Amino acid sequence: MSIEVKNVSKSFGDFVALEDVNVSIGSGQLTALLGPSGGGKSTLLRIIAGLESADSGSITIEGREATSLPPQKRNVGFVFQHYAAFKHLSVARNVAFGLEIRKRPKAEIKARVEELLELVHLSQFGHRLPAQLSGGQRQRMALARALAVEPSVLLLDEPFGALDAKVRKELRDWLRRLHDEVHVTTVFVTHDQEEALEVADQIVVINEGRVEQIGTPDELYDHPANEFVMSFLGEVTTLSGRLVRPHDVQMQTAPQVPEALEGQVSRMLRIGFEVRVTVLTTDGQEIVATMTRTQARSLGLAEGAPVWVSHLPGAEGVDVPAHGVLAAS
């Protein structure tokens, strides 16, 4: 294991940011810490980096006890949401910073910087100042800067959070490819489930200071441990006391399975290729189903039309405890 987090707790005054957190992160993996804002995921990342200290518990990095090591001795690379570019230094000097601090020979620094700028596709921007780069380019520069010191782990705190949707998606793909090339153990924090599902080998879902579930994207999506994980990883709707995915709701114009509930289409909303159908059942449940436009058309759905809804056989769901229904996120 590359990073071992054991029984870590951290409070800020009365606020409990992390409560007895245990996480193991494998060597060479790309791991996402996923959860809502204020859930403690960034705090965990900062504790791993040494930028914050845990109240109790221990951190081991590459087999080395790191709990009380200062950040500069942990050999971690850290990438910040807002880039933290050194504004007065050129892109090349930014990347060279860690090497200059380590007093490496000039020729070696130059060669390494060129190699890294190549890697992040910024070769022709080496002489520019960070202010002359776009957000995406700045974040790539920050990545190159963090990679320059050959860290044993690379930590990214909401690395694409400040970028617009299109650049975000590009950088996400690019990060995945970069990781396949460089193979450094990488942990990134995100509140975007799509980002985590798409990029990560392993996802750690963190909420209210606790780890809710750890697993591969498929494990989490197909076998969510609880309501929270289920609803955080994607849209959900409640069908006869079970949380299910709206795309796992089967809709028919005649009762074909015995457990199908009778209802009426109360609302239809088209978003791009997808149609979101809200059904009000005769026993008073409101169920949301999504389907493609073609499917909706072939069923001849329209507001007010009678329909029968059931859970697609074999699809996953989580039973909702009697005390309450979790709102879909």
Next chain:
Amino acid sequence: MVGYLFLLVAWPVSLVVTKAFADGTTGIRAILEDPDVVHALQLTVVVALCAVVINTVFGVGMSLLLVRQEFPGKRALSALVDLPLSVSPIVVGLALVLVYGGRNGWFGPTLEEHGLRVIFATPGMVLATAFVALPLVIREVVPVLHEIGTDQEVAARSLGANSWQIFWRITLPAIKWAVVYGVVLSLARSLGEFGAVKVVSGNVLGETRTATLVVEEKYLNFDQQGAYATAFLLAMVSVACIVIVSLVRPRGHR
């Protein structure tokens, strides 16, 4: 606003210039040939430079302390930094005499036994000047430190830099122009200091008389030409400082 600035600043200062050159350059030449005035000008520069160096080092250090550290009494310290702006320089001078005075001061006699004379000598004048100009560097640097935040410093630390390296490579370049501006304001203020220096210097001709004291002396002795000429030199140095900085400073920086 323009009229206000004109009546209060531009017009009076321009009158000093015209008065200084009322007889062509003879007035200026006369004071530059007077060894006592030249000594006073030199002393002024030495005292001002010492005070500026002290205020720059402590000002930057104090700013970092006020912005980057949390400690009890921080607000009180921040208020204390502004004190020199609100207290009359004369009071500052008297206060320094009470502490460092050679005969009756609280600390002065001890220092004097060890051969260090403070009051009625250059060290006292440097102290008084430094006291009066103390807030200027701090008030320039503090807002910039707040503005740049700690991101870059934290990033540098995560890349392996120690505190000293972070300061020289990251923090100082980021606050560079604030420091320069603070230094220039301090220099201008230090060159022109009058009240506090008058009290602690003893105003001894050719020894502890600074340029501002020369101006007063000449003015009181009806040597108006000399007074205006010296005043003109003082004003020119200060104006030049500010003009040079605003020319050199890159656009977009405050």
